[in-house]
Amino acid sequence: MNYPKINSLKTLDAFQSRLDELEIQIPLDSAIQSGDAAPLAQSCDWNGGTIGNRFAILPMEGWDGTTDGRPTDLTRRRWKHFGLSGAKLIWGGEAVAVRHDGRANPNQLVINSDNLAEIEALRTLLVDTHREHFGTVDDLLVGLQLTHSGRFARPNDKKQLEPRVAYRHSVLDAKFGVDSDAAILGDDDLDRLVDDFVAASKLAQQAGYAFVDVKHCHGYLGHELLSGYDRPGKYGGSFENRTRFLRSIVDGIRSEAAGLQIGTRISIFDFIPFEPGPEGLGRPSRTGEYRSAFGGDGTGVGYDLTEPSRLMQLLEELGIQLVCSTVGSPYYCPHIQRPAIFPPSDGYAPPEDPLVGVARQINATAMLKRAHPNLLFVGSGYTYLQDWLPNVGQAVVQQGLADFIGLGRMVLSYPELPADVIAGRTMPRKKICRTFSECTTGPRNGMISGCFPLDPFYKAMPERQQIMALKQQTKA
Ligand SMILES: Cc1cc2nc3c(=O)[nH]c(=O)nc-3n(C[C@H](O)[C@H](O)[C@H](O)COP(=O)(O)O)c2cc1C
Numbered sequence: 243m244n245y246p247k248i249n250s251l252k253t254l255d256a257f258q259s260r261l262d263e264l265e266i267q268i269p270l271d272s273a274i275q276s277g278d279a280a281p282l283a284q285s286c287d288w289n290g291g292t293i294g295n296r297f298a299i300l301p302m303e304g305w306d307g308t309t310d311g312r313p314t315d316l317t318r319r320r321w322k323h324f325g326l327s328g329a330k331l332i333w334g335g336e337a338v339a340v341r342h343d344g345r346a347n348p349n350q351l352v353i354n355s356d357n358l359a360e361i362e363a364l365r366t367l368l369v370d371t372h373r374e375h376f377g378t379v380d381d382l383l384v385g386l387q388l389t390h391s392g393r394f395a396r397p398n399d400k401k402q403l404e405p406r407v408a409y410r411h412s413v414l415d416a417k418f419g420v421d422s423d424a425a426i427l428g429d430d431d432l433d434r435l436v437d438d439f440v441a442a443s444k445l446a447q448q449a450g451y452a453f454v455d456v457k458h459c460h461g462y463l464g465h466e467l468l469s470g471y472d473r474p475g476k477y478g479g480s481f482e483n484r485t486r487f488l489r490s491i492v493d494g495i496r497s498e499a500a501g502l503q504i505g506t507r508i509s510i511f512d513f514i515p516f517e518p519g520p521e522g523l524g525r526p527s528r529t530g531e532y533r534s535a536f537g538g539d540g541t542g543v544g545y546d547l548t549e550p551s552r553l554m555q556l557l558e559e560l561g562i563q564l565v566c567s568t569v570g571s572p573y574y575c576p577h578i579q580r581p582a583i584f585p586p587s588d589g590y591a592p593p594e595d596p597l598v599g600v601a602r603q604i605n606a607t608a609m610l611k612r613a614h615p616n617l618l619f620v621g622s623g624y625t626y627l628q629d630w631l632p633n634v635g636q637a638v639v640q641q642g643l644a645d646f647i648g649l650g651r652m653v654l655s656y657p658e659l660p661a662d663v664i665a666g667r668t669m670p671r672k673k674i675c676r677t678f679s680e681c682t683t684g685p686r687n688g689m690i691s692g693c694f695p696l697d698p699f700y701k702a703m704p705e706r707q708q709i710m711a712l713k714q715q716t717k718a
């Protein structure tokens with residue numbers, strides 16, 4: 243399927259016509275404002291202070307820590323870039339495991355007392371870099387994302403899945419190596435894991451992070467528990483039970499790390515796992531009723547925000563104000579999670595124009611924002627907009643459809659985008675992420691992540707050649 247590339251839609255009218263052709267709505271401003279009065283430059287008050295502008299950096303890991311969970315120079319380079327981006331909200335930095343068995347790969351960061359000084363130094367580096375470039379850090383908010391990778395854990399060997407799951411899954415078990423109930427985390431295991439999240443949060447507070455993101459997205463454990471409709475026991479079944487993990491962690495943080503703020507990144511809806519069909523085009527792995535999607539409408543390919551909205555209500559009751567919305571999972575429905583024109587090597591050709599995926603995320607987030615105006619929403623999935631990202635971001639913020647524009651892949655190729663947009667500088671075309679997906683293909687094949695096609699630093703690495711060779715093989 244050939245969809246028009248964004249860089250071929252050279253004028254605002256051409257871009258708008260494509261949206262009309264697709265019959266989708268994405269808010270779009272014709273002129274980007276710059277300077278202090280610009281909508282994207284406005285500060286935002288929250289219950290912990292002020293956040294200086296409307297750009298957020300989404301968490302982005304690099305599969306580049308040491309095997310004992312410490313950052314390397316590559317990790318530090320990425321965090322430095324987050325600091326010099328100019329964005330005033332750093333949503334979590336990257337996924338950091340609360341314990342060894344929860345690592346998504348043997349190079350994922352781990353927070354523990356041995357590693358704490360280095361986890362703290364990442365924050366300091368980011369903050370110092372930001373201060374150097376922008377003068378003040380009083381309005382900079384930096385959090386740390388805490389995770390257990392659950393079904394996608396590979397703590398010891400890049401090639402060896404060691405899944406710990408919330409429940410047996412009709413499609414994912416076969417795909418991710420679950421063949422017995424031994425992979426299921428029992429209620430006692432989850433009780434202990436709650437304690438590990440709380441202990442990790444205390445450490446994050448000691449390391450100076452203003453908030454922790456209790457991660458509930460992308461098919462990892464917290465997210466999977468939200469769809470444990472058929473799981474027996476106190477962590478499954480009813481809404482109350484499926485949110486017990488989150489609630490218990492929040493209770494623990496409140497009593498053990500008073501003053502630490504809490505946010506959560508949530509997949510606000512989910513789809514059935516997709517697979518490559520004829521000619522590699524993505525298609526649902528089966529048809530019929532699908533029950534395992536939190537925020538799904540039962541078809542596997544649609545959403546219903548009734549439960550996610552109930553979850554937002556719960557967050558308000560828990561005194562959580564910061565929410566980062568994302569959708570689905572990069573492992574089983576990447577086209578909705580990170581819309582891209584080129585699939586990663588373990589993916590499939592996009593079954594829809596990626597703009598449809600962008601619109602879906604923007605509109606679902608807007609619906610939740612409308613229903614819960616007191617929550618502060620960071621939206622995700624904007625990178626595919628490429629040259630039009632600032633026009634859409636500004637319109638989204640102006641219209642109150644989200645409070646912050648979250649940037650993922652775009653920051654890997656073009657870290658300075660927020661500062662450039664706010665200063666009214668032209669975006670250099672050669673830095674704009676064109677969604678080649680090499681930053682995902684690398685780690686899917688045991689390599690580090692980085693923007694291999696556009697960042698000269700990664701372009702010069704031998705991994706770039708390996709990725710090119712992989713692409714050739716796929717084509718052949
Ligand atoms: C290389 C890479 C690493 C990522 N690491 C994380 C992560 O550690 N935690 C997380 O919640 N999301 C992670 N994501 C997802 C992004 O935060 C974001 O949701 C996604 O890329 C879509 O936003 P975008 O369109 O701006 O790229 C990662 C994405 C990529 C491409």
Ligand code: SF4
Pocket residue numbers: 651652654655674675676677678679680681682692693694695696
């Ligand atoms: S490798 Fe670079 S251009 Fe490709 S999706 Fe990742 S950030 Fe974008």
